[in-house]
Amino acid sequence: MADQQQRSLLSSGADIWDRSGDDSLSRRAFLGLIGGLTFYGLALNAILATWAMQIHF
């Protein structure tokens, strides 16, 4: 439930639509960066979750 609240908090932050201050990437690089960051997050979660189970966190 906390995750859903976090997700709604994120969705309400509309300012990301208006950002244009920093260097722009090509669309392909942008999508690749998003995919890489998401995969990295999930992989880090898998490692941390395994470690947390091993130490009975």
Added chain:
Amino acid sequence: MLVLAIGLPMAGIFLASRAKSMPVALLGYHLLLIPMGLILGPILSVYINIGGMALVTRALMFTGCAVGVMTLLGLSYPNIFAKLGGVLFAALIALVVLRLVSLFVPALASAGWIDWLAAGIFTLYIGYDCHRAMSIPATGRNAVDVAISIYLDIYNLFLTILRLLSRRD
């Protein structure tokens, strides 16, 4: 524990959404990732005790299939998902309210249809966030923002599918 479960991830999302530079946004992303990963361990332990590793593996497979299909749909037909933003946000708020109410109403807590609703919302949100990736300015900070959104969609979808499958077992 409450700080780890709610406080740090909220702070991470807040930091990432307000960041002026990509490194700060990445710091916010890690403030979200690390506690969410640590919390996932005990949650998985509970489900492994219920249905073994087979349950977790099946949930991973279903989640992977949903992510693959919705990513393809979101990138191929962004116009369809562009119209869903308001509906999905309203549905998400309704889901949060339902979950809060179910803390005090035991009948709601065991209602399987809420989990199906949650699975539908998070599945569609993956497509919606892919549409966002195609339409917002392509900057590093925005990439972190969209990655956080998709990460949370997948994380929540995985936990919802785990709960649905554990009810069936």
